[in-house]
Amino acid sequence: MKKRLTALLENAVKDCAAKGLLPLGELPFVEVDAAKNLLHGDYASNVAMVLASRIRENPRKVAEIISRHVCDHDNILEKIEIAGPGFLNFFIREEAWAAMLEDVDKLRDSYGAPNLGDGRGVLVEFVSANPTGPLHIGHARGAAVGDVIANLLAVSGFSVCREYYINDAGSQMNNLGKSVKLRYLELLGEKVEFPEGCYQGDYIGQIAAEILKRDGDAYLAMDEEGVIRLFTDYAADVIMKEIKKDLHAFGVVFDIYVSERELYKDNRVARLLAELEEKGFIYRQGETLWFKTTAFGDEKDRVVIRKNGEPTYFAADIAYHQNKYSRGFDTVIDIWGADHHGYIPRMYAGIAALGREKDSLRIVLVQLVNLMRDGKPVAMSTRAGQFVTIKEVVDEVGRDAARYNFLMRRSDSHLDFDLELAKKQSNENPVYYVQYAHARICSILKRAGEQGYKIPAYEEADLHLLKLPEEVELIKTVTRFPEVVEGAAAAIEPHRLTFYLNELAATFHSYYNKNRVLSEDEGLSKARLFLVESVRTVLRNTLKLLGVSAPEEM
RNA sequence: GCGCCCAUGGCUCAGCUGGAUAGAGCGUCGGACUACGAAUCCGGAUGUCGCAGGUUCGAAUCCUGCUGGGCGCGCCA
Incomplete structure (x- = not known):
């Protein structure tokens, strides 16, 4: 409209x-x-x-x-x-509103799908956590936000690729291998002390135990470096499998996993640096190579090759983004934790040096989550291995409630996530409010079927009969859906969906309490059946975008 | 010290690239099931949009300064 x-x-x-x-x-x-x-x-x-x-x-x-x-x-x-x-x-005119419901009936599952993208490719990279431990609740929000952004863009006519960048190179991985080795030695009766930076979660010990069970004490004889490398690879592999499993349970499935190590394999990083040097963006200072990010508005230049000859994470990241573009994506979306915001000017400098437009990269920041239980904060410490994992959240509160709660706020604002609240099946928990609306409509439709009604098509319902102010309001809310999707997709703001959903459910519940859908008046009953079926379609489509189920009964 | 983000009822937050009388939810108080599901609905109360200036027909929204909070400022990722 x-x-x-x-x-x-x-x-x-x-x-x-x-x-x-x-x-x-x-x-x-x-x-x-x-x-x-x-x-x-x-x-x-x-x-x-x-x-x-x-x-x-x-x-x-x-x-x-x-x-x-x-x-x-x-x-x-x-x-x-x-x-x-x-x-x-x-x-x-009121008739004009009702006429817009025709699209809902004709398009069904694809109602509210704007063609913004026209088939152009968009890459959405999210989660991308190091495989040094299981995903915790902080990652969960990024996973939910990224997944729904991808859904939004996909339904808006973009060809979307969901990608997970595995940071499997660098010192953190070495720490992982070292940590496993220490537990391994401990299991063999040695007394060990865990230095700063080592991972101490229980999962480390479990991995060490697996290795011990399989190969015994064979690694005691091997050289330290080799053992750590083997243990690193093994642990990363096990952890990555767990991460995928946890994400799957959370309803998030990636199209591609890109490994940082792979970038190094065919010298892509080195070639990129040579390219940038040729363009004059790189200068040498002693042993180190610097990238002139200040030329693109960054506050200071950044190191790309360290004194020890190793490239920095940043160097690999530019190569990674070059790789993204080279695969033909017009737009690249990065979803980052908000604590990385200082990294933004650097990244933009990187893509500018690659000759890419600023608009082609969109960085979405996701604020960290305050985990609560009964209004009290839950203490978490990654180093000590004390954190609530994404798996535990899904197991405890369920996938629907978890996802919905992560999507109720702008992604760049802080979010309190209360485990007890998310579990409650009460009016304090908005996810049930909207699911209930859906289940309620299903229940009406079922009852209608028992009374011999079929859900009418647009042509079979006399929508002129829907004259009540509540009905007009409900129709208006339903037909606003395409605008909401378009706005949310264009702005990359998934929270608009939950706000809309809540409004639609509220308008429906209110209508339901005031009026009966099924009555003696057959014409009116049919018109109203058509209306509530339209509401149901939009509820279902929105929930699908959110990756939340639309139960027929609950 | 420098940079980025935030500040909206008791609480948690919306406010769609400046628009008309600032909205929800929770909580609170009072009501509604012998008709399609009460995980619902109806009604009441609560605001100097952090403070002070500026831009204009018009500001919660844009600019400047201040106060108070979060984050960042590695040859970590």
Whole structure:
């Protein structure tokens, strides 16, 4: 509806300009917004005021001129009013609203799928945790956000690839191998002390025990470095399998796992650095190589080759992003923990040096999660191996509640996640509120079937009968869905879906409590059945985008 | 010290690239099941949008300064 009005208005403005009624150079960006106040109609536009200030005219007069040139071919408008300082208020005919439900019936599962992408490729990289331990709750939010962003883009016509970057190179991995070895030695009766930086979670001991069981004390005789390398590989492999399993249980499946080590294998990092050096972005200072990120707005230059000859994480990351682009993606989305925000200018410098537009990389920051239980914070320490894993969260509160809770806030704002609250099947827990609405509708539809009703198609329902204010409101909320998806996809803001979902469920519940769907009046019953079926379709489609189930009963 | 983010009812948060009288949920108080599921609904109360200036027809939103909080400032990832 919003789109249609925008089009009407754009044509009107164009028409005015063509006829010379409004002396416009370039046409303005026409914006139509849903009106907040019923007195202001359904939608309002400020075009007239924007134009008026540009051409120094009276805004109300401009509004007047524009409104006279609106060509309402489809007869959707009741009237246009000019109000306040120069707003154009659009009043939509009730029939026009109901007519929009046709799309819901015809498109079904694909209702609300805007074609923003036109098949262009988007790479969404998320989670990307080191395989040094199981995923904990902090990763869970990033997983949920990334997954839903990918869903949103996929439904919006992009060809989406979900990717996990395995940081399996570098000193952290070495620490992993060392940690396993220490536990191994401990199991063989040696007394060991764990230095700073070593991983001490129980899973380390389990891995060491597996190795011991399989190969006994064979590694005691081998050289230290070789053992650590073997143990590192083995542990990373085991942990990565667990990570995949946990993600799967959380409803997140990746298309590709890219290994940092692989980037080094065919000298990609070295070749990239040579390339950048040729372009003049690299300089040498003693043993180290520096990248002139300040040339692209970073606050200081960054090291890419360390004194010891090893490339930095940053160097590999540029190579990784080059690799992403080389695979033909127009847009690359990185989802990072908010504690990495200082890294952003560096990364943009990196892609600028690769000759890529800034817009082609979008970085979404996900704030860390405050884990609570009954309102009290749960202490976590990664080093000591004390943390709540994603698996434990899924096991305890369930996948639906967990995902929904992670998606209820803007991703860049802090989130309190209360385990007890997420488990509660009560009105404090919004996920059940929307699922309940879905189950309720299913229940009505089932009852209708028992009474011999079939769910009517659009043509079979007389929607003129849906005249109640609650019905019109419900129809409006349902038909807003495509706009919500489009907005959420364009802004990369998945939380808009949960807010919308909550509103739709609320509008439905309210309607349900006031009115009966099934009554003696067959025509009305059919019209209402069609309406609630439309609500159900949108509830289901939204929940699907969120990766949350839409139960038929609960 | 420098940089980024945040500050909206008692609490947790929305507010869609400046728009009309700032909205939800929770909590609180009071109501609604002999009709499709009460995990629901209906009603009441609560705000100097951190403070002070500025930009303009118009600011929670943009700019500057201040206060208070989070994070970052490695040849870690």
